[in-house]
Amino acid sequence: MTEQTAPHSPISAEQFAEQIRQELEYSQGVRPEQATAADVYVATSLAVRKQLMDSWMRTQQDIVQGKTKAVGYLSAEFLMGKQLRNALLSAGLTDQFEQAVTQLGFDIQAVIDAEVEPGLGNGGLGRLAACYIDSMASLAVPAFGYGIQYRYGIFKQEFDAQGRQVERPDYWLDNEEPWGHVDYNRSQRVSFGGKVVEENGHKVWKPAWSVRAVPVDYLVPGYASGRVNTLRLWSAKSYDEFDLLTFNNSQYLDAVRPQVKAENISKILYPEDSTPQGKSLRLEQQYFFVSASIHDAIRVFYPGQDQPDLTSFPDKICFQLNDTHPVIGIPELMRVLIDEYGYDWNAAWSITTRTFNYTCHTLLPEALEVWPAKLIGELLPRHLQIIQQIDRHFLAELEGKVADPQQIERMRIISTGEDPQVRMAYLATVAGEHVNGVAELHSQLLKDVTLHDFSLVYPGKFTNVTNGVTPRRFIKLANPRLSALITEGLGTDRWLSDLSLLEGLRPLAQDDGFVGRFAQVKRDNKADFAAFAKREYGFDLNPDTMFDSMVKRLHEYKRQSLKILAVIADYADIKSGRVSADDLLPRTVLFGAKAAPGYRMAKLTIQLINNVARVVNTDPEVKGRLSVHFAPNYNIRMAQHLIPATELDEQISQAGKEASGTGNMKFAFNGALTVGTLDGANVEIRQRVGAENFFLFGMTVEEVDALYAKGYQPESYYQADPRLKAAIDMVADGSFSDGDCGTYAALVDDWLHKDYFMTLADFTAYNQIQSDIEALYRQPLEWSRKALLNVASSGFFSSDRAIGDYLERIWKTGSMD
Numbered sequence: 001m002t003e004q005t006a007p008h009s010p011i012s013a014e015q016f017a018e019q020i021r022q023e024l025e026y027s028q029g030v031r032p033e034q035a036t037a038a039d040v041y042v043a044t045s046l047a048v049r050k051q052l053m054d055s056w057m058r059t060q061q062d063i064v065q066g067k068t069k070a071v072g073y074l075s076a077e078f079l080m081g082k083q084l085r086n087a088l089l090s091a092g093l094t095d096q097f098e099q100a101v102t103q104l105g106f107d108i109q110a111v112i113d114a115e116v117e118p119g120l121g122n123g124g125l126g127r128l129a130a131c132y133i134d135s136m137a138s139l140a141v142p143a144f145g146y147g148i149q150y151r152y153g154i155f156k157q158e159f160d161a162q163g164r165q166v167e168r169p170d171y172w173l174d175n176e177e178p179w180g181h182v183d184y185n186r187s188q189r190v191s192f193g194g195k196v197v198e199e200n201g202h203k204v205w206k207p208a209w210s211v212r213a214v215p216v217d218y219l220v221p222g223y224a225s226g227r228v229n230t231l232r233l234w235s236a237k238s239y240d241e242f243d244l245l246t247f248n249n250s251q252y253l254d255a256v257r258p259q260v261k262a263e264n265i266s267k268i269l270y271p272e273d274s275t276p277q278g279k280s281l282r283l284e285q286q287y288f289f290v291s292a293s294i295h296d297a298i299r300v301f302y303p304g305q306d307q308p309d310l311t312s313f314p315d316k317i318c319f320q321l322n323d324t325h326p327v328i329g330i331p332e333l334m335r336v337l338i339d340e341y342g343y344d345w346n347a348a349w350s351i352t353t354r355t356f357n358y359t360c361h362t363l364l365p366e367a368l369e370v371w372p373a374k375l376i377g378e379l380l381p382r383h384l385q386i387i388q389q390i391d392r393h394f395l396a397e398l399e400g401k402v403a404d405p406q407q408i409e410r411m412r413i414i415s416t417g418e419d420p421q422v423r424m425a426y427l428a429t430v431a432g433e434h435v436n437g438v439a440e441l442h443s444q445l446l447k448d449v450t451l452h453d454f455s456l457v458y459p460g461k462f463t464n465v466t467n468g469v470t471p472r473r474f475i476k477l478a479n480p481r482l483s484a485l486i487t488e489g490l491g492t493d494r495w496l497s498d499l500s501l502l503e504g505l506r507p508l509a510q511d512d513g514f515v516g517r518f519a520q521v522k523r524d525n526k527a528d529f530a531a532f533a534k535r536e537y538g539f540d541l542n543p544d545t546m547f548d549s550m551v552k553r554l555h556e557y558k559r560q561s562l563k564i565l566a567v568i569a570d571y572a573d574i575k576s577g578r579v580s581a582d583d584l585l586p587r588t589v590l591f592g593a594k595a596a597p598g599y600r601m602a603k604l605t606i607q608l609i610n611n612v613a614r615v616v617n618t619d620p621e622v623k624g625r626l627s628v629h630f631a632p633n634y635n636i637r638m639a640q641h642l643i644p645a646t647e648l649d650e651q652i653s654q655a656g657k658e659a660s661g662t663g664n665m666k667f668a669f670n671g672a673l674t675v676g677t678l679d680g681a682n683v684e685i686r687q688r689v690g691a692e693n694f695f696l697f698g699m700t701v702e703e704v705d706a707l708y709a710k711g712y713q714p715e716s717y718y719q720a721d722p723r724l725k726a727a728i729d730m731v732a733d734g735s736f737s738d739g740d741c742g743t744y745a746a747l748v749d750d751w752l753h754k755d756y757f758m759t760l761a762d763f764t765a766y767n768q769i770q771s772d773i774e775a776l777y778r779q780p781l782e783w784s785r786k787a788l789l790n791v792a793s794s795g796f797f798s799s800d801r802a803i804g805d806y807l808e809r810i811w812k813t814g815s816m817d
C-alpha cells in the first residue's frame with residue numbers, strides 16, 4: 001500500500017538496516033549476532049530518532065524565529081502509548097523497518113513487544129493530550145507539550161484469586177528508554193516553602209528549599225508534515241546542596257534526606273481520575289512542572305536576554321491549561337513578571353490574562369480541584385499573596401457588575417469562612433482568556449450549571465471544542481486491515497491527514513460487495529483479538545459471537561454496573577428456565593477498567609464482574625452463548641487490539657456526567673455501533689452518524705434532573721422490573737460469591753437505597769434497546785452497513801479537527817508553514 005511520503009528524506013531498507021547495526025555496535029556495544037529483540041528495539045528507536053533530528057532542529061529554529069505564535073500545552077498527564085510504530089509511520093519508514101528487521105534475522109512483533117508503554121496518565125484526559133500533540137505536529141502548529149516524567153506511571157492492574165483488583169507499581173523506567181533525551185543543560189530551579197519579606201518596598205520570597213527540574217525531551221513527529229515538535233517532561237533531581245551543619249556532624253543519612261524529598265516530586269502519578277486527593281505532594285508536582293515550563297518558555301523565546309521585553313510574551317506563546325492541574329501557573333507567571341522582571345501589577349495582569357486559556361474536563365463537582373489556602377501559604381507563600389490580590393481585584397470588579405451579594409460570595413476565588421479554599425477552576429476562569437468544555441453538551445452545562453455565575457459575568461469567554469482522537473494511532477496503526485480497505489475505497493490515503501474524506505465511503509455502504517469486505521475485516525480482527533486474548537490472558541473467545549465491549553475507567557457514573565446487571569439478568573433468565581440458552585444471541589462481553597485504589601465501590605464492581613465471569617463462563621447450561629471477560633490492566637496497547645475487534649461499544653454513563661468520552665470516537669472510527677445515552681460526545685456522534693445508526697436509550701439530562709428533584713427511589717424500579725429484581729437478588733444471595741451474602745452487600749445496598757447515578761432507573765430502557773441490537777445483529781449485512789456508515793460519518797472526531805477549532809476559537813494562531 002502506498003503511504004503518504006513524509007518529507008524526512010526517506011532511506012532504503014538496506015540503509016536503515018545498516019543504521020540499526022551501527023546503533024547496536026556504537027551506541028549499545030552489542031554485536032548484531034549477539035543482540036536480543038530488546039536490543040534491536042532500542043537500536044531501531046535510536047535510528048528513527050536520528051532520522052527525525054534534522055526536522056526537529058529545523059522546527060525548533062522556526063518556532064523561535066517566531067513567525068507564528070506557539071502553543072504550550074500544560075498537562076499533568078500525557079498517556080502516549082508505545083512510540084516506535086508511530087514514529088516509523090511519521091518518518092515514512094514502516095516498510096523499511098519491517099524489511100530491515102527481517103533482514104537482521106529478528107521477528108518484527110518481538111521487537112515491537114520489547115517497548116514498555118509509558119503510562120503517564122489515568123485515562124481520557126491524558127490520552128487526549130497525547131492525541132493533541134500528535135495533531136499539532138501534523139498540522140505544523142508550533143507547539144510544546146509540557147508535563148512530568150513520572151518514574152511510576154499508572155499502576156499495573158492484576159486480579160487476586162477472589163477477582164479483586166491488586167495494584168502493582170509500574171516501574172517503566174526500569175528498562176532502557178531510547179525516546180526521552182535528558183537535557184541537564186536546560187534545567188530549571190523550582191523553589192518551595194519559606195517566607196515572604198519586605199525589602200525596600202518590594203515583596204521578596206525567601207524559599208526554604210529547591211529542586212532541580214531536568215527536562216526529558218520526546219520528539220513529537222507530525223504525520224506527513226515534515227515537522228517534529230517537542231514533548232518536554234520534567235524530572236525532579238536534587239541539588240547537591242548538603243546541609244553542611246548536619247554533614248559536619250557526620251550524620252550523613254540525615255544530610256541526604258532533603259535530596260530524597262526533592263526527587264520524590266516526580267516519583268509517582270496520582271491514580272485518581274476524578275477525585276483529587278488534595279495531598280501536598282500533588283500540589284508540589286503541579287507547581288514543579290508549570291514553574292519549570294514557564295521559565296523554559298522565557299528561555300526559549302528570549303534567549304540570552306537579561307531584561308527581555310515580556311510584554312510580547314502572549315504573542316510568542318499561549319498556554320492551554322489541561323484541567324485545573326496546571327492552574328497554579330497563573331500566579332506563577334504573575335510572580336515571575338512582578339518579582340523577577342519588575343513589572344507592575346497591571347502590566348503583569350495584562351500579560352497573564354492574554355497568555356492562559358482553560359479547558360474544563362468534568363461536570364462532577366468533586367473533581368474540581370480546591371486547595372486549602374493554608375497549604376498554598378505553606379508551600380508557596382508568595383503565590384498565596386498573589387491569589388489573594390487577584391481575588392480582591394475580582395471582588396471589586398464584581399461589586400461593579402453583580403447586584404446579588406450571595407452570588408458574589410459564591411464566586412470568590414478564595415472561599416470565605418473557616419479554612420478558606422482556593423478554587424482553581426474559578427481562578428482559571430477569571431484569569432483565562434477563554435474557557436472551554438470538551439463536547440457541545442458539556443460546554444452548555446458548564447455555562448448553565450457548573451460555571452453559571454461566571455458565564456453571566458464573562459459571556460464572551462465561554463466556548464466549546466469537542467474532543468477528537470488521532471486517526472494515525474487509532475485507525476492506521478490499530479487497524480491496518482480497515483486502513484487498507486478505506487484507502488482502496490477512497491482511492492487515496494489522504495484521509496489520514498484529512499479525516500473528513502471518510503465521507504467518501506458513504507456511497508460504498510450501498511455496495512453489498514464492499515460492505516461484505518468491511519465485515520470480513522471485522523471478522524479477521526476478531527480472530528486476531530481472540531488469539532491475542534488467549535496469549536495475554538488465557539481467554540477462550542469465540543469469534544462467531546458478538547464482541548460487546550465496555551472499556552474505560554471504573555466509575556459509578558460510567559455505570560459498569562448497568563452492563564453487568566444486564567448480563568446477570570440474561571443469565572438469571574436461563575437459570576430460571578424463562579429463556580432457553582439456544583434463543584440467546586451469542587455474545588462475548590469484554591470489560592477493561594482500572595479503579596482508583598481507594599475507591600471502594602469501584603473495586604467491588606470489578607470483583608463482581610470477575611465473579612460473574614467465573615460463574616457464567618463455566619456453566620454448561622449457558623452453552624457458551626454468553627461469556628464475560630475482564631481483561632486486566634487496560635492500557636493503550638490493549639485498546640489498540642480490542643477496539644478494531646469490537647462490534648458493540650457501550651457508552652452508557654448517566655446523562656450529564658461524562659464530559660465527552662473519547663473511547664466512543666475510537667470505536668466509531670473502527671466500525672463498532674454504539675449503545676449509549678445522550679451524554680458527552682455521544683450526542684454529536686449520534687447526530688453525525690444518524691439516529692438510525694446509533695442505539696440510544698435512557699434518560700436525558702432534563703429527565704435525570706426532574707427525577708432527582710421529585711425524589712429518586714431506586715427500590716421502586718427494582719420492584720417494577722422482574723428481570724432487574726432477579727439480577728439484584730442473584731448478587732445479594734451469594735450466587736457470585738460462593739454463597740456468601742455479605743460480599744456484595746455494600747453494592748446491593750447502594751443500588752437499592754442510593755443509586756446516585758440512577759442505574760436502576762435506566763435498566764429497563766437498556767434492556768429494551770438490547771432487543772433492537774440483537775435483531776439487527778441477526779441481519780449481518782445490515783449491521784455491517786450501519787457500522788460502515790459510522791466510519792464514514794465520524795471524520796469530525798479527528799483530533800486534527802479539534803486542534804483546528806482550538807486554533808480558530810482560542811489560540812488564534814496557525815501553521816508555521
Ligand code: Z16
Pocket residue numbers: 122123124125126128272273274323361362367438467658659660661662680
Ligand atoms: C479525565 O480523564 C477526565 C476528566 C477529568 O476531570 C479528569 C480526568 Cl483524569 C476525562 C473525562 O472524564 C472524559 O469525559 C473526557 O473525554 C476526557 O477527560 C478528555 O476530555
